[in-house]
Structure formats: structure tokens, C-alpha cells
Amino acid sequence: MIEEGDVRAALAEVAYPGLKRDIVSLGMLRSVAVRDGRVHVSLTVSTERDDVPDLLRAAVVERLARAGAVRTEVQLLTPERHAADRDPWRNQGRLSNARRVIAVGAGKGGVGKSTVAVNLALALRASGARVGILDADIYGPSVPVLLGLEDGAARTRMTTDKQIVPLEAHGLSVISFGFFLGADSPAVWRGPMVSKAVTQFARGVVWPDLDYLVIDLPPGTGDVPLALAQAVVIDGAVVVTTPQRLATLEAAKAVDMFRTLDVRVLGVVENMSRAVCSCGRESHPFGRGGGDRLAAAADLPLLGELPFADGVVDGGDRGAPALIEAPDAPFAQAMHRVAASVRAAVEPMPALQETA
Ligand SMILES: Nc1ncnc2c1ncn2[C@@H]1O[C@H](COP(=O)(O)OP(=O)(O)OP(=O)(O)O)[C@@H](O)[C@H]1O
Numbered sequence: 093m094i095e096e097g098d099v100r101a102a103l104a105e106v107a108y109p110g111l112k113r114d115i116v117s118l119g120m121l122r123s124v125a126v127r128d129g130r131v132h133v134s135l136t137v138s139t140e141r142d143d144v145p146d147l148l149r150a151a152v153v154e155r156l157a158r159a160g161a162v163r164t165e166v167q168l169l170t171p172e173r174h175a176a177d178r179d180p181w182r183n184q185g186r187l188s189n190a191r192r193v194i195a196v197g198a199g200k201g202g203v204g205k206s207t208v209a210v211n212l213a214l215a216l217r218a219s220g221a222r223v224g225i226l227d228a229d230i231y232g233p234s235v236p237v238l239l240g241l242e243d244g245a246a247r248t249r250m251t252t253d254k255q256i257v258p259l260e261a262h263g264l265s266v267i268s269f270g271f272f273l274g275a276d277s278p279a280v281w282r283g284p285m286v287s288k289a290v291t292q293f294a295r296g297v298v299w300p301d302l303d304y305l306v307i308d309l310p311p312g313t314g315d316v317p318l319a320l321a322q323a324v325v326i327d328g329a330v331v332v333t334t335p336q337r338l339a340t341l342e343a344a345k346a347v348d349m350f351r352t353l354d355v356r357v358l359g360v361v362e363n364m365s366r367a368v369c370s371c372g373r374e375s376h377p378f379g380r381g382g383g384d385r386l387a388a389a390a391d392l393p394l395l396g397e398l399p400f401a402d403g404v405v406d407g408g409d410r411g412a413p414a415l416i417e418a419p420d421a422p423f424a425q426a427m428h429r430v431a432a433s434v435r436a437a438v439e440p441m442p443a444l445q446e447t448a
């Protein structure tokens with residue numbers, strides 16, 4: 093006869109629709125009751141995707157039938173934020189030195205998440221805030237290059253109680269997984285190793301007092317965002333996409349993941365929205381309207397549309413971010429508007445005073 097432990101074990105093998113992650117490790121399981129082979133399961137779900145509730149029910153019923161359930165009832169609940177009984181979050185802490193923590197990314201590879209994270213951090217800094225950046229892309233950290241800290245591994249210091257001291261670049265406090273990896277390749281690490289490393293990393297840095305800590309995430313919806321969200325309180329997430337349909341589909345999954353992890357999504361940034369040639373004519377090499385469509389479908393604001401800018405690639409390679417190299421260019425202007433929207437969205441008050 094099926095028992096509670098069997099049900100929990102079986103549910104740990106049910107993937108969230110569209111994600112590789114299972115519903116138990118996502119913290120969605122609220123309760124299990126079993127009597128005479130009949131199972132009642134309640135799950136918390138927060139999604140704007142219409143197909144998810146039915147897909148979830150079907151997957152749970154199918155898996156539990158295979159585990160020997162005579163009948164399964166699935167109750168779907170809307171999560172209350174930070175409910176006390178959420179097990180995976182019991183160790184979650186607020187970073188004491190960072191007033192607001194903002195995660196960027198989790199969408200498709202190469203859409204410009206790191207570029208947005210770095211330039212968002214610089215735009216927040218330019219408005220007078222104290223800002224740090226945490227490069228949590230353990231598979232391909234790019235912040236050291238983007239901020240000209242390729243010698244970071246040699247320069248990073250630990251305090252006597254083994255806390256990491258961040259480096260400085262362009263007025264930002266910076267820490268990157270890239271400073272610690274050496275010859276290690278986390279690409280082959282198993283999930284628990286990734287979680288442990290991310291948790292230590294997220295909590296083990298002695299940040300100076302910061303108004304904002306911006307976190308650059310790796311692409312996709314894997315172990316890193318999960319571990320981070322369970323380790324520290326993330327006040328908001330910014331999802332980056334290009335206008336391309338393929339990119340918006342990945343970004344929609346990222347939105348879903350953040351919501352499932354109880355992280356508020358602040359909005360969508362469309363990167364490489366348009367290209368402007370020196371003759372002044374605009375073109376749309378990656379299509380049009382993807383960011384808008386995603387924002388509308390997910391009921392989110394479109395925080396900004398960043399143009400394709402020649403200087404971004406070259407400046408990024410030289411550690412000279414676009415916001416500093418070309419402060420008045422359309423890319424920088426659009427980035428400042430994104431930063432203002434992000435700031436307004438993460439503050440409990442209507443908005444911070446405009447400082448610069
Ligand atoms: N607005 C832009 N204009 C021109 N080039 C850009 C723009 N945004 C990003 N790029 C370039 O696109 C490439 C990918 O950008 P980036 O590394 O920021 O993406 P990513 O999403 O973080 O990638 P990954 O998934 O590998 O982490 C880089 O070469 C970057 O310089």
C-alpha cells in the first residue's frame with residue numbers, strides 16, 4: 093500500500109512543466125495525505141501560463157498512479173509570500189549589508205544578461221546609490237572581463253574568518269565566481285555541489301553597506317537561481333530577452349521559475365531591440381515586439397528597450413562598459429530609464445528621490 097514517503101519520493105521526480113527542476117525541490121509541495129491508497133496532494137503554484145495547472149495535475153496523477161495510488165486529488169494553491177512553513181526556505185536570510193537585492197537573467201544564453209546586469213549596476217551607481225555586483229554565473233562568469241578584472245583571482249582576499257572581500261571597479265563592489273574557479277569546471281558538478289557553492293558564495297562575502305546588490309545569473313532555469321533564491325532574499329528579478337521568439341519563450345520560463353521561487357519579477361528588458369546605422373536608419377535584426385509580447389503575456393511591465401550598440405561588444409571585451417564609454421549614447425540613456433524603473437519597483441515607497 094502506498095505511503096506518504098512513497099508519495100514524496102514520487103513527487104520529487106515530477107518536473108515542473110517546461111523546467112528541468114522537480115516540484116519538490118522548487119518548494120511547491122505543501123502537504124501530502126494518504127489513506128487506503130487514496131492520495132491528496134496540495135501544491136503552491138504561481139504562474140501566468142494557462143497550460144501549467146493542467147499539465148501539473150496530469151503529471152502528478154500519472155506519476156502517483158505508477159507509484160500505486162488508487163486515486164489522486166491535486167489541490168493547487170496560490171502561495172503567500174514567504175509563508176513560514178516553506179521548508180526549503182528555512183535557511184534563507186536577508187543579506188544584512190545590502191538593502192535591496194536584484195537578480196538579472198535566467199533567460200536564453202547570449203541575450204545580454206551580463207551586459208544588462210553590469211550596466212544596470214553602473215546606472216544605479218550613477219544615480220548616487222552604493223552598488224555591488226555578484227557574478228553568480230558559475231558556468232561562464234563574464235563580469236571579470238566586462239569590468240576589467242581579469243586579474244581578480246590573484247587579487248581577491250579573504251578575511252581571517254574566511255569571508256570574501258569584494259574588489260572595486262568603476263565605483264562598484266564586485267565579486268565573481270570567476271575569481272575562484274581556477275581549473276575547476278562546475279559544468280560537471282552535480283546539483284548539490286552547485287547548491288552548496290552558490291549558498292556559500294552568496295552568504296560568504298563581506299559587502300560594504302550597499303543600496304543595491306545586482307546578481308548576474310547564468311542562462312536557464314537550473315540549480316543556480318534555485319540555490320540563490322533559497323539562500324538569500326531576492327527583492328526582485330529582471331528578465332532579459334531579445335525580440336526573437338525563441339528568446340521570449342526561454343524568458344517566459346524564467347518568469348515562471350522566479351514566481352515559483354517566490355521572487356517578484358520586476359519586469360522585462362528587451363535587449364538588441366533595434367540597430368541604428370550611422371546614416372540614422374533603424375533596422376530590427378532580431379525581429380520586433382518580443383519584449384512587449386512577453387511582458388503582456390506575463391502581466392509585467394516592459395522596463396526598457398536597449399538598442400544594439402557597436403561599442404557594447406568591443407567595450408565589454410576591454411572592460412569598458414558602454415555606460416561609461418558612451419554615457420550619452422542611446423544605449424546608456426535607455427539603461428538609465430531601466431535603472432529608474434527598477435529602483436522605483438523595489439522601493440516600498442512610491443519612489444526614491446531623484447538624485448542625479
Ligand atoms: N545591446 C547590445 N548591443 C551590442 N552588443 C550587445 C548588446 N548586448 C549584449 N551584446 C553582446 O552580446 C554578447 C552576449 O552578451 P552577454 O554576455 O551580456 O549575454 P549573456 O546573456 O549574459 O550571455 P550568457 O548566457 O553566456 O551569460 C556579448 O558579446 C555582448 O557584448
Ligand SMILES: [Mg+2]
Nearest residue numbers: 205206229234
Ligand atoms: Mg552572462
